[in-house]
Amino acid sequence: MSFIVETKTENGFDKVVLKDTATETFVEIIPACGAILHAFGVLHNGHFINVIEQYADADDFALNVASKGFKSCKLSPFACRLKNATYHFGEMQYTVTKFLMGESAIHGLLYDSVFTVKQQEVNDAKASVVLAFAYKGTEAGYPFYFDCNITYTLEKENTLHISTGIINKDEGLIPMQDGWHPYFTLGGKIDDLQLEFQSKEKIIFDDGLVPTGEKVPYHEFDSLQKLGDTFLDNCFSLNFAECQPLCVLRNPLQQLQLEIYPDKTYPFLQIYTPSHRNSIAIENLSAIPDAFNNGIGLITLAPGTNTTFTTTYKITSLN
Numbered sequence: 001m002s003f004i005v006e007t008k009t010e011n012g013f014d015k016v017v018l019k020d021t022a023t024e025t026f027v028e029i030i031p032a033c034g035a036i037l038h039a040f041g042v043l044h045n046g047h048f049i050n051v052i053e054q055y056a057d058a059d060d061f062a063l064n065v066a067s068k069g070f071k072s073c074k075l076s077p078f079a080c081r082l083k084n085a086t087y088h089f090g091e092m093q094y095t096v097t098k099f100l101m102g103e104s105a106i107h108g109l110l111y112d113s114v115f116t117v118k119q120q121e122v123n124d125a126k127a128s129v130v131l132a133f134a135y136k137g138t139e140a141g142y143p144f145y146f147d148c149n150i151t152y153t154l155e156k157e158n159t160l161h162i163s164t165g166i167i168n169k170d171e172g173l174i175p176m177q178d179g180w181h182p183y184f185t186l187g188g189k190i191d192d193l194q195l196e197f198q199s200k201e202k203i204i205f206d207d208g209l210v211p212t213g214e215k216v217p218y219h220e221f222d223s224l225q226k227l228g229d230t231f232l233d234n235c236f237s238l239n240f241a242e243c244q245p246l247c248v249l250r251n252p253l254q255q256l257q258l259e260i261y262p263d264k265t266y267p268f269l270q271i272y273t274p275s276h277r278n279s280i281a282i283e284n285l286s287a288i289p290d291a292f293n294n295g296i297g298l299i300t301l302a303p304g305t306n307t308t309f310t311t312t313y314k315i316t317s318l319n
Contacts, residue, residue, distance in 0.1 A: 003127035003154065005120045012058030013038070016117060018127040018154040024048075025158050025315075033061050035115040035131040035150045036072040037182060042158050042315045044256055051258055051315060053183040053279040065112060066099060069274060069281065071183045073111035074150065074164070077135075077142060079179035080235070080270060080289035081106050083210045085141065087292035089175050096141030102208055104290075107181065109139050110148060118149065128153035134169070145169040146176070146301075158315040165308045168301040176299045177287040178309045179270070183279040184258055186251035190273060190280045194224040194250040197269055198242035203235040203288050210290050211235070224250060227280075232271045235288050240264055245314070247282060255319050260284070261312040268297065284311045 002022040008015050015038065018027040028039035033055075041050040053071055055061040065073065078096075085096045085105035096105035115131040122128075131150045137143040149165040168174050186193055202218035203211050218236055238246050245259035247269060262269075266284035273280050286309050287297025299307055 001122055001124050003122045003124070005122055005127050005129055011056065013061075016120075016129050016131075018129065018152060020127070020154060020156065023156075023158070025154065027152060027154050027160055029129065029131065029152055030061075031115040031117060031131050033058070033065075034073050034111045034113050035133070036061075036074070037152070037162070037180075038072065040160055040313060040315065042317075044254070044317055045319070049187065049254075049256065051184050051186060053185045069183065069272075070107045070111055070181050073107060073181045074148070075108045075179035075181055075283070075285070076110045076148060076164070076166070076177070077144075077146065077175070078105075078108050078177045078292055079283070079285050079287070081208070081210050083208070083290045083293055087175075089292070090173070094141045094143070096139060098139055098141075104208060104210065105141070109142060110135065115150065126153050126155045137170075144172075144174040146174060160313045161310065162312070163308055163310040165306060166301065167306040168303055171303055173303070174301050175292055176301050176307065177285070177291045177297065179266075179283055179285040180311065181281060181283050183274075183281045184249055185279040186249060186256055186258065187254055188251070189277045190227050191229060191277055192251070192253065193227050193280070194252055195221050195227050195248070195280075196224045196250075197221050197236065197247040197271070198239045199236035199269070200239045201237045203237070203268075205234070205289075209233065211288055211294055211296070213294065224248065227273070230273065232273045235268055235270045235285065238262065238267055238269055240267070249280065249282065250318075255317065257316050257318060259314040259316060261314065263310045265307075265309040266311055284309075
């Protein structure tokens with residue numbers, strides 16, 4: 001079989017590695033660090049290129065996961081900002097305390113959770129692993145129980161599928177939002193890269209990066225455009241009437257591009273260009289920021305029911 005799953009310890013990380021031995025394409029996942037995607041690497045022009053900006057070692061993750069922008073983290077059970085860290089659900093008011101930025105709670109509760117390997121599979125077509133975490137209502141601001149199962153599947157042609165399954169293990173309804181926070185790099189500064197994404201509207205934020213309720217049409221990146229010094233820290237609704245991939249990041253000099261194929265469970269895209277300009281965060285979201293308050297995209301799960309969110313990344317050589 002050309003696909004394998006292996007484990008290794010490196011830089012303090014216990015990694016699960018999915019590999020296509022025919023092409024040497026590989027994926028590295030770190031279960032104990034929120035099941036983060038640590039690497040997605042391909043052999044291109046005789047050199048390995050990892051398109052994921054990663055942490056240097058386990059201490060770097062432990063000490064700097066927040067200050068480095070929650071790179072690669074799972075965003076659950078809410079994504080991006082929760083205004084005033086507070087929301088109402090049912091007849092109760094809840095306040096989240098795990099991590100605050102300004103007046104908002106951000107990026108959910110699972111970003112540093114310890115996942116375990118639940119299942120793995122290899123055959124001639126793919127290598128996959130399922131990572132599991134059971135959330136037990138430990139944060140007072142989200143006292144609900146749910147299981148989170150993340151499936152990484154590497155297939156031929158440098159294609160990586162990532163699915164997140166959520167199961168309500170509580171006795172009542174629970175609110176749910178899901179997302180990912182990878183930072184992508186194709187070598188060098190992002191100013192020299194080209195970006196395209198198929199959007200319908202931009203969600204208008206206030207000064208605290210919380211949606212105001214307004215939205216405006218947005219089509220500036222309907223075709224490949226050089227990023228240059230463009231600054232983005234915005235959320236966009238995706239236009240699924242357009243052909244996939246709905247987002248492309250291209251290095252024209254290296255003739256390499258990343259393609260993102262979200263399914264309709266991720267109808268929003270959050271894009272952030274950090275000041276260091278070494279990478280760009282392109283985040284699939286199931287709902288817009290502050291969804292626990294504005295309800296846009298929010299899912300309410302009944303006891304014992306489940307839902308799944310899926311996106312796909314593909315690295316393509318243009319040579």
